Amino acid sequence: MAVVPKLILLFSGKRKSGKDYVTDLIQRRLGSKRCCILRLSGPLKEQYARERGLNYEELLGAGAYKEQYRADMIQWGERKRAQDPGFFCRLAIRDAIQPVWIISDARRMSDLQWFWREYPQQCKCVRVVASEQTRAQRGWKVIAGVDDAESECGLDHGVEFDWIISNDGDDALLEKQLEGLLSLTNEKSIEDTQENLKISGH
Numbered sequence: 001m002a003v004v005p006k007l008i009l010l011f012s013g014k015r016k017s018g019k020d021y022v023t024d025l026i027q028r029r030l031g032s033k034r035c036c037i038l039r040l041s042g043p044l045k046e047q048y049a050r051e052r053g054l055n056y057e058e059l060l061g062a063g064a065y066k067e068q069y070r071a072d073m074i075q076w077g078e079r080k081r082a083q084d085p086g087f088f089c090r091l092a093i094r095d096a097i098q099p100v101w102i103i104s105d106a107r108r109m110s111d112l113q114w115f116w117r118e119y120p121q122q123c124k125c126v127r128v129v130a131s132e133q134t135r136a137q138r139g140w141k142v143i144a145g146v147d148d149a150e151s152e153c154g155l156d157h158g159v160e161f162d163w164i165i166s167n168d169g170d171d172a173l174l175e176k177q178l179e180g181l182l183s184l185t186n187e188k189s190i191e192d193t194q195e196n197l198k199i200s201g202h
């Protein structure tokens with residue numbers, strides 16, 4: 001059963017913009033007692049693999065296997081979300097006990113709306129941005145049915161991001177931007193939660 005978090009950072013961004021890279025950096029700074037990374041795609045891939053008789057571990061990897069199934073997995077996930085928009089959100093947060101949650105792959109307005117509704121005080125939306133040139137250098141290739149679909153474009157418009165992180169490979173600039181974001185986690189209430197978790201033996 002998840003605890004009530006103090007801060008939820010909802011990350012979105014295009015493929016190869018660096019969402020995993022940036023969220024890993026933040027988690028390493030905060031430590032795993034204070035911060036967890038939650039992926040909506042985790043339970044999605046688990047259920048999809050089970051239903052289709054596929055290899056869940058391979059879907060978690062960054063190789064060709066995931067890409068082979070991506071378009072079908074997107075459609076499968078959209079059908080599930082249409083029945084129940086909070087389905088993957090609830091599964092993703094199920095075991096979270098840390099005061100700071102990073103959702104590393106918000107893709108759709110329905111994902112944001114679910115978190116805003118459940119945790120109206122705690123949510124901050126963070127967009128990771130990199131140029132197409134940078135993303136291509138990191139291995140991004142345009143795929144029709146993926147890059148033009150809601151999975152990639154669902155949050156391109158209509159969201160007022162609290163933070164926009166430019167991640168084009170300038171380490172010093174990234175560091176400066178992270179400092180701002182990390183300052184959100186220095187608030188007294190988050191430190192207090194840490195103490196409470198320690199006292200209750202987590």
Ligand SMILES: Nc1ncnc2c1ncn2[C@@H]1O[C@H](COP(=O)(O)OP(=O)(O)O)[C@@H](O)[C@H]1O
Nearest residue numbers: 013014015016017018019020021022138167169
């Ligand atoms: N600031 C950075 N400096 C160096 N390498 C980076 C940086 N940002 C991303 N990368 C690399 O680019 C690739 C894609 O980043 P990733 O975080 O997986 O993107 P996304 O999760 O948005 O698809 C990975 O190999 C990652 O290590």
Ligand SMILES: C[C@@](O)(CCOP(=O)(O)OP(=O)(O)O)CC(=O)O
Nearest residue numbers: 015041044070073074077105107151
């Ligand atoms: C079906 C997906 O959840 C697959 C996402 O897999 P990853 O989150 O591993 O993808 P990238 O980081 O963009 O490479 C997408 C969706 O529309 O829900």
